[in-house]
Amino acid sequence: MLRARNLTKRYRQGEAEITALDDFSYDFPPGATAVVGPSGSGKTTLLNLLAGFDRPSAGTVELAGVRIDELDEDGRAEVRLRNAGFVFQSWNLLPTLSALENVAFPLLLAGVPREDRNRRALELLDRMGLAERANHRPNQLSGGEQQRVAIARALALEPAVLFADEPTGNLDSAAGALVLDLLLEHATGERRLVLVTHDLQVAARAERILHLRDGKLVQVEES
Ligand SMILES: Nc1ncnc2c1ncn2[C@@H]1O[C@H](COP(=O)(O)OP(=O)(O)O)[C@@H](O)[C@H]1O
Ligand SMILES: [Mg+2]
Known part of the structure; x- marks a missing residue:
C-alpha cells in the first residue's frame, strides 16, 4: 500500500519560503501511476517524500502499512530497503563495482549469503539482457545498459513499490522504450510503479496519470 494524505513540503530559501508540494492526497492503486507536470511543479519532491528520502513539512505517507513520515532516517532506510526500489536518472551505479556486484549490493545490505545473491543478481541481469555484461564496470556500459543494471538492482529485493524519476530522460528512444517496458513489467499484481516523467508519451503507458x-x-x- 502507498498512500499520501495532505502531504506538504516547504523549502526555506533565505527569507522566502517555497511550497514545493501543497496538500497532496492520493491513494496509489496497484499498477503503474505516472506523475507529470512542468519543471519545478514538485514531481521529484513528491517522489522523495513517498520513498522516505525526505520528510514532509505536514501530512502523512503510508508505505507498506508503515507511517514513514513519523520515522527517523534509519527507520525510513529500513522500510525502504524492504519495500521500495529506485531508478533515478542521476542515481549512479557504484563505479568501482561490476554490474553483478552493483545488482547484488542491496542483497548484501539485506544479509543475503554471497552465493544466493550472486545467483539472484545474475538472474536479474539475464532478464535485462545483460548476462554477458555481468563483469563489466559501469563505465564499460552504454547509458541504456547502465540504466538496465540500475533496474536490475532496484528489483533485487522484489520491492512492493518501484519509484522511477525520469528514468528514460537521457536515453535514445529505443533504449528508453526498453527501459520503460522493463519498469512496467514489474508493476503487475499487487505491485506498484510510480513513474515521474515530463514525457506525455511515456506517461500514457501507465494506467493513470497524476498532473x-x-x-x-x-x-x-x-x-
Ligand atoms: N532542496 C531544495 N531546496 C529549496 N528548494 C527546492 C529544493 N528542492 C526543490 N526545490 C524547489 O521546489 C520546487 C519543486 O521542485 P521539484 O520537486 O524538483 O520539481 P520537478 O521535479 O517537478 O521539476 C521548485 O521550485 C524547486 O526549486
Ligand atoms: Mg524533478
Missing part, C-alpha cells in the same frame, strides 16, 4: 502544477495535484487521468 501536478505548482505543487498541487490538479488532475487524475485514467488511461
Whole structure:
C-alpha cells in the first residue's frame, strides 16, 4: 500500500519560503501511476517524500502499512530497503563495482549469503539482457545498459513499490522504450510503479496519470 494524505513540503530559501508540494492526497492503486507536470511543479519532491528520502513539512505517507513520515532516517532506510526500489536518472551505479556486484549490493545490505545473491543478481541481469555484461564496470556500459543494471538492482529485493524519476530522460528512444517496458513489467499484481516523467508519451503507458502544477495535484487521468 502507498498512500499520501495532505502531504506538504516547504523549502526555506533565505527569507522566502517555497511550497514545493501543497496538500497532496492520493491513494496509489496497484499498477503503474505516472506523475507529470512542468519543471519545478514538485514531481521529484513528491517522489522523495513517498520513498522516505525526505520528510514532509505536514501530512502523512503510508508505505507498506508503515507511517514513514513519523520515522527517523534509519527507520525510513529500513522500510525502504524492504519495500521500495529506485531508478533515478542521476542515481549512479557504484563505479568501482561490476554490474553483478552493483545488482547484488542491496542483497548484501539485506544479509543475503554471497552465493544466493550472486545467483539472484545474475538472474536479474539475464532478464535485462545483460548476462554477458555481468563483469563489466559501469563505465564499460552504454547509458541504456547502465540504466538496465540500475533496474536490475532496484528489483533485487522484489520491492512492493518501484519509484522511477525520469528514468528514460537521457536515453535514445529505443533504449528508453526498453527501459520503460522493463519498469512496467514489474508493476503487475499487487505491485506498484510510480513513474515521474515530463514525457506525455511515456506517461500514457501507465494506467493513470497524476498532473501536478505548482505543487498541487490538479488532475487524475485514467488511461
Ligand atoms: N532542496 C531544495 N531546496 C529549496 N528548494 C527546492 C529544493 N528542492 C526543490 N526545490 C524547489 O521546489 C520546487 C519543486 O521542485 P521539484 O520537486 O524538483 O520539481 P520537478 O521535479 O517537478 O521539476 C521548485 O521550485 C524547486 O526549486
Ligand atoms: Mg524533478
